[in-house]
Amino acid sequence: GAVVSQHPSRVICKSGTSVKIECRSLDFQATTMFWYRQFPKQSLMLMATSNEGSKATYEQGVEKDKFLINHASLTLSTLTVTSAHPEDSSFYICSAHRDWGTQYFGPGTRLLVL
């Protein structure tokens, strides 16, 4: 099956710092990657669609200046949480599109902002 990696798996940081999360498709090229956020006992919520070589498309209510997305190559997308605050603490998961409607998920990054 398709493999998607995510790094780091866990981050603890102080309020006000920026955190960068990498998402890589290891055995296939992905023109489109997706970034999700999941709070405890809630469903995955799409934050943005990341397109290789172009600007990301953000969902309503997601601040593009706070959650910076860069999709510089067909195998790498990055999400930077700028000036993180405790309310940004969550489980961030990326996915890569491979076949029609099928997305393969990375293992996720747990962010804890103190």
Add this chain to the structure above:
Amino acid sequence: RKEVEQDPGPFNVPEGATVAFNCTYSNSASQSFFWYRQDCRKEPKLLMSVYSSGNEDGRFTAQLNRASQYISLLIRDSKLSDSATYLCVVNDGRYSYNTDKLIFGTGTRLQVFP
């Protein structure tokens, strides 16, 4: 109204039992349907796609009723390892092939006991 609705459970069943999960979706434009499995504090993993004619994969059977906008998953001969949260997922259907979004239900939790 949620776009994808599931009974959150938990469903507590003994090993060997048969258990069924239901899901309804509100978006008539959805064309792709999936069941994902999510273990505690892990990323979702594709369990199976759901086709109009219904499909089976080992102990798992998925059914789709487009007229009622209803999806089901049947698990036969439950194993301890089946304990997880099962996510009903549909595609948005309003976007192009590679940027189409997935809409997740909140999941149904299954606990299989010895």
